[in-house]
Amino acid sequence: MTIVNFLIGIGIALFGFVLQTSIGGINRKIVGRMQKRHGPRWYQEFLDIFKLLSKRAVSHGWIFDFGVIMALGGIVGTAMFMPLTKDILAFTNNGVNYDNFFIFVYLLAVGMLGMAMSASGSGNPWASIGVMRALTTMLAYEVPFLIVVLTIINYSGQSSLTGIMEFQQMAGNNWFLIAMPLGGIVGFICLMGMLGKKPFETYIAPAEIASGPMVEYGGKQLGMLFILHEISVFIEVSLFVHLFLGGAANIFEFLIKYFAVYTLANLISNVNGRFKIDQVVTFFYKWPLLMAVTQAVIVIYFGWVI
């Protein structure tokens, strides 16, 4: 571990922010065209974030301010471990890559908990309802997602992301989206839940609970939350690309796969309504969980993998 590793890590986090912000803007344009509108400029999301950082902000006590910084730090720390391709990765030592799947599971929670703490610190009841719904949604999608990922780990015999990536790129092996079709579908549905896309957008719900956890944020804190959101979307979509779509051999492949996954999620999001929170939990515990368990049984006990 030298200082260079940390610089590469911060570079990856910054790259993820710029990438996701640009792709988010392009996606707003795509959605605009879908609705027969002109749509905003592709760099609109950058303008939004820098505008928010340029505004004055109120504080609701030090928990409110500190929670935002902690969440942003936690998310940047998580993004530092994310491999972009097989070779571009920050923390590696003598052929050992420090990019275990469970690092992301643990470190993502720091960001989410920081945000929950900060939102509760604002004292607004909408924020508490939003945080409660966010944690409930998390509880709902984590179970099927983890079952599928543990199946993948069991089958490929390793939990390092680059290892899983290389396993899928080996001759004779398919992407896990194809090798485990049921698991791939469950993974994508859980990705929609993680991203907070439309059927599972319950914890944001601007028209219902006034944008949930973000209700009391304005100015600089909201700007930091937007940066946090962009980086966490980068982490979640990259996880899907690496686990199910065979990762990437070079950076262009990564960009194409990333764009395809995020755009598909966004398009599905824009033709759907919103579930209630109990519908979200019932949905995840019914079909995705059933499909995930079926996939696990098929892979582990029968060994039927395409």
Next chain:
Amino acid sequence: MLSTKFTPKTKLTKAEIDRKWWEVGDYFRRNSLWLLMYCTGCCAIELPPSMTSAYDMERLGMGPMATPRQADILLVSGYLSLKTLRRLIYTYEQMSEPKYVVALGSCPINGGIYHDSHAVINQLDQYVPVDVYVAGCMPNPESVLNGFVDLMEGIKNKTMNGWKRYHEHYEWYKENQKNSLGEVIVHDEFHQ
């Protein structure tokens, strides 16, 4: 001997540097205006067409927002009764600065068709500073969007400083508000 080839670099004062940064911020602020819609009157019906496919507000970087903390523009559409005026002032004071007020229709200008009602205020400008008026009863979506473009021009030319006026003439605004609404003694945990 000093070289005469280059003119010496003039050192900028702190005020000039601040002004330059403020202009950079103004570029971002005028290209990403978020609305908080305070829809009490009939003018609100003109907003859906100006937001959706027909006139598409989002191409200017504008969009609706859920809470006052997140918003830049307070859009007052239509008449304000004394009861709603109090909420409007609460809302305005919660917004983070710089903030702008756009008044839609003729009711906030001079009372419109409700000018002789006992429950409706006639001039919004007496209570909160208004940056842009869009006149008409009701203004059509073209005029609404034209009003927003005027606001953007004004931010560029530094003429939209209603929020500064509110700071400078705070006593005057407060007195007007109290004259219309009367003082209220709030009984809750923060005011005991």
